[in-house]
Each structure stands twice: as structure tokens, then as C-alpha cells.
Amino acid sequence: MSRKDKLVRKLLQRPKDFTYDELVSLLGYFDYYEIKKGKTGGSRRAFVQQATKHVIRLHKPHPKNILKRYQIDEIIDELTKTGLL
Numbered sequence: 001m002s003r004k005d006k007l008v009r010k011l012l013q014r015p016k017d018f019t020y021d022e023l024v025s026l027l028g029y030f031d032y033y034e035i036k037k038g039k040t041g042g043s044r045r046a047f048v049q050q051a052t053k054h055v056i057r058l059h060k061p062h063p064k065n066i067l068k069r070y071q072i073d074e075i076i077d078e079l080t081k082t083g084l085l
Helices: 003-012 020-029 069-081
Strands: 032-036 044-049 055-059
Touching: 003 020, 003 069, 020 032, 055 069
Parallel strands: none
Antiparallel strands: 032 044, 044 055
């Protein structure tokens, strides 16, 4: 089982310990890249898929690196809509 498959499986289980770094890795496997909105972007992040220009927006969690449950649900919904999950 590849790392991508493991991350997808973990995401779909909606764990309480899914990290932002794991999300960046997973979205990278789906050809998304991260955009930081300039100097004043703060914790707002956007991930754009290169081919389709589909955008996933979220706030980078802080002070911890763990995603909230609603963020995981939103990511699953977005990836499902695009047919990636």
C-alpha cells in the first residue's frame, strides 16, 4: 500500500490527529499546490489543482498542527465532488 493510499484511508476515517502536513502531502499527490496570500495572508490557505484550477480554501490550524473535524469533512466533500475520492 502506497503512502498516498494510507493517507486517503486515514482521512476517510476522520481521525482526531490528522495533521496539516499530512494534508499538504495528500493534496500534493492529487496535483494541488498551496497558495499563501501575500504578507498579510495569515493562516488563510488555498490549494489549487494544476489541471482543473479547482480551489480548496481553509485556515491553517494553530497553535497546533491538527485539523479540526469540520475541516476534514470539507476536504472529503471537495475531493469527492471532483471525483478524486
